[in-house]
Amino acid sequence: MPSPDDLLAIERDLRSYGDIPKIAVTPASAHDLLDLLSFTLDAEKPIITTVMGGEFRYARTFLPFFGSETVYCHIGTPTAEGQYDIRELEQLQELLAYR
Structure with missing residues (x-):
């Protein structure tokens, strides 16, 4: 899992190749996952993280x-x-959506 600074550098590099960078990582801990969520929230949009x-x-x-x-x-x-079936994901996102 790249560090937060490395994620920023990867994003910057990928944007030189196209409009929407995709960054896929394998978190080793819940702290890594929090770093990815924070990076995603603060990143220039559009972006794909997974x-x-x-x-x-x-x-x-x-x-x-x-x-x-x-x-x-x-x-x-x-x-x-780890991939979800599209129907599973739709149901989960509906349940998680704030209304």
């Missing part, structure tokens, strides 16, 4: 609430560990 693996899978559901533009899901067979 987690890899199953341990912090749940973060995929709420990164959009912090400003990530996209969540990668599957519609039948996962292509990566």
Whole structure:
């Protein structure tokens, strides 16, 4: 998992290649996940952030609430560990949405 400063440098570098950088990381701890959420919240928009693996899978559901533009899901067979089925994600985000 890159440090907060490294995440900023990665974002800056990726923006030189295109309009919407995608940064996928594997948090090793809840503190790493908090760093990713804080980075996502404060990052220049638009941006895509996501987690890899199953341990912090749940973060995929709420990164959009912090400003990530996209969540990668599957519609039948996962292509990566931790991916949600699109219907699952829609239900979870509906439950999490503040109304």
